[in-house]
Amino acid sequence: MNEAKFIWMNGKFKPWHEAQTHVLSHTLHYGNGVIEGTKAYKTAKGYAIFRLEDHTRRLLESAKMVLVNVPYSVDTLNEAQKELVRKNEFTGDNVYIRPFAFLGYGVMGVYHKEAPVETVLAAWEWGAYLGEEGLQKGIRLKIASMNRPSNTSNMGKAKAVANYLNSQMAKYEAIECGYDEALLLDDQGYVTEASGACFFMIRNGVIVTPPADNTLESITQKTVIEIARNMGYTVERRRITRDEVYVAEEAFLTGTAAEITPVREVDARIIGGGSRGPITQILQSTYFDIVFGRNAKYEHYLTYVS
Numbered sequence: 001m002n003e004a005k006f007i008w009m010n011g012k013f014k015p016w017h018e019a020q021t022h023v024l025s026h027t028l029h030y031g032n033g034v035i036e037g038t039k040a041y042k043t044a045k046g047y048a049i050f051r052l053e054d055h056t057r058r059l060l061e062s063a064k065m066v067l068v069n070v071p072y073s074v075d076t077l078n079e080a081q082k083e084l085v086r087k088n089e090f091t092g093d094n095v096y097i098r099p100f101a102f103l104g105y106g107v108m109g110v111y112h113k114e115a116p117v118e119t120v121l122a123a124w125e126w127g128a129y130l131g132e133e134g135l136q137k138g139i140r141l142k143i144a145s146m147n148r149p150s151n152t153s154n155m156g157k158a159k160a161v162a163n164y165l166n167s168q169m170a171k172y173e174a175i176e177c178g179y180d181e182a183l184l185l186d187d188q189g190y191v192t193e194a195s196g197a198c199f200f201m202i203r204n205g206v207i208v209t210p211p212a213d214n215t216l217e218s219i220t221q222k223t224v225i226e227i228a229r230n231m232g233y234t235v236e237r238r239r240i241t242r243d244e245v246y247v248a249e250e251a252f253l254t255g256t257a258a259e260i261t262p263v264r265e266v267d268a269r270i271i272g273g274g275s276r277g278p279i280t281q282i283l284q285s286t287y288f289d290i291v292f293g294r295n296a297k298y299e300h301y302l303t304y305v306s
């Protein structure tokens with residue numbers, strides 16, 4: 001991985017290699033922790049963090065859902081993230097920020113109330129999530145053999161690390177089978193999300209994306225819906241079945257890391273022309289203009305670090 005200089009841990013900046021935890025940390029054994037994924041882009045006015053407030057709020061909401069008591073306010077964490085980007089003196093086009101909270105050392109056994117909560121903000125330069133070529137030409141998606149867990153036994157709206165076991169199994173399977181990413185269905189067969197991104201498709205000129213019934217309330221998905229509607233496209237949030245995906249005119253994934261990544265194939269069905277579709281391309285370039293500070297209309301989503 002691309003190392004950086006400093007990591008913020010429990011209120012203090014530590015050199016990258018000194019931000020450590022004990023092997024008997026609770027989360028390593030029982031998997032309860034929460035993460036965020038936030039991104040800063042190098043604009044003409046220096047780095048700007050995209051939708052910082054929304055990401056930090058979601059971190060604290062995820063933590064509340066899974067009973068992890070983070071002792072910092074949104075404002076404190078926002079300021080610390082700005083300082084983190086400044087202090088690391090990054091030079092790249094964009095910087096990925098990973099705020100997280102986990103249960104540290106001192107208690108064993110499932111009951112976690114007394115386990116200490118460790119709060120961390122890390123940042124590093126991370127290249128295109130699904131490859132540069134994926135952004136240009138599109139990726140190949142496989143529908144996973146496992147479902148996304150239902151609301152009766154899981155909290156999909158929490159960006160909980162435990163939810164990524166399901167994601168990991170699906171992603172590994174997809175790559176073993178020669179695909180780039182996995183798409184997960186729910187227990188009724190409706191599309192939920194990819195292992196680390198949201199799904200959109202275009203059918204009959206309409207942009208369609210599923211509701212967050214049992215999935216993360218994605219910030220990029222909301223952004224893309226807003227952009228598309230402002231551009232005059234019809235956007236529907238409704239359930240999608242597998243067969244519809246196979247005959248979509250275009251498809252793409254969205255996420256903080258995935259940005260807008262076109263999908264060119266799903267389970268051996270070529271989507272549209274087998275490359276980045278025209279609507280996908282327009283949305284993608286608009287999204288990049290926004291995050292890089294080249295679109296005044298969406299300036300309110302940017303937090304400049306200096």
Ligand code: PPE
Binds near residue numbers: 038256
């Ligand atoms: N669903 C899942 C399961 C998910 O992990 C992400 C983001 C999204 C949807 C999109 O959410 P948002 O970023 O708010 O639009 N995945 C993060 C982590 C990816 C990783 O591999 O790590 C991310 O994009 O930062």
